[in-house]
Amino acid sequence: MKKYIMPSLKLTLVMIVLCSALYPLLVSGIAKAAAGKGGGAKAYLDGKVVGYANVGQKFTEDKYFWGRPSAVDYNAAGSGGSNKGPSNPDYLATVQARIDSFLVHNPAVKRNELPAELVTASGSGLDPHISPRAALVQVKRVAAARKLNETLIADLVRKQVQRPLAGCLGPEKVNVLQLNIALDQISLKK
Template identity: 55%
Template sequence: MKNNIIPAIRLTLVCLVFFCGIYTLTVYGISKLAPEDSSFKKSESGFYENVGQSFTSDKYFHSRPSAVGYNAAGSGGSNKGPSNPDYLAEVQARIDTFLVHNPDIKKDEIPSDLVTASGSGIDPHISVQAAKVQVKRIAKVRNISETTIHQIIEQQSEKSLLGLFGTEKINVLKLNLKLDQLTTTLKQ
């Protein structure tokens, strides 16, 4: 019995030291090296930056659709499969609405993230392509050059981690706030 208990106690102590001390400190140290995330910090406008919001005005970049009406308290997807007739009708309605607001764009040029909701329903980001496809509309409405808007998109793009993990994306709220700042600056 002594032959079994002593090694078990030693293993328990080693695991305690490793998982409660060394591992925890290592993960904490790595987290300090990572870029700061603005999760749930209020921006200057008073909005939360990491919760998707609805932008429907033609002067703004439109957000990714939400299956929960952008309600962070009830985040979630629609749970409808890609062959569900209700889901297909909903996506088609989103495509039709997008084409009405962006008549220069063809249906096959619309990025999927502009017509399908994310799994959480409150994703604050869109792809860079989803932003670029909206440039003509915004430039026309705001009377700003497309080049200027492309520069704002480039400045606001969040690159993938180490060029490997994730995709390049843009926070829609931050992008729209930059547009408003630019418009205010141009008017002065």
């Protein structure tokens, strides 16, 4: 019996040290070397933190671009999806309500022009990005709400497009928070 207990206790002690001390220290050290020093990529407007660029934010006013809906109401402490399948009646009703709301706020947009990402939540519920198409479809509403030229707003969207890594890894995307900060900076200058 002693032959089995001692190796088990030694292995348990080694794993406790590895998993409870060394691994967390390693991960923390890597985070400290990354952008934001492990505290997230803070986004600023006029020297004040207005959010985190790597976490989706809730924008519902017409003067802002809207991001992807969130099944967790943008709560970064508990990311996750709704876990409802595409044929679930509750899920379909939620998506239909999002479509109806979007079309009411964007009357110039036809239903078939509406990108799916603007009415369906991401898997994490915290996706900070939308496609350039999803941003451009909102230009008319944002320009009207801010009384700005649509071409100016569309150009701003195009400037905010982040290209794929190495030119081919991933899609083009727009960070909604950074786009809205750039929009507020234009409005402040006017």
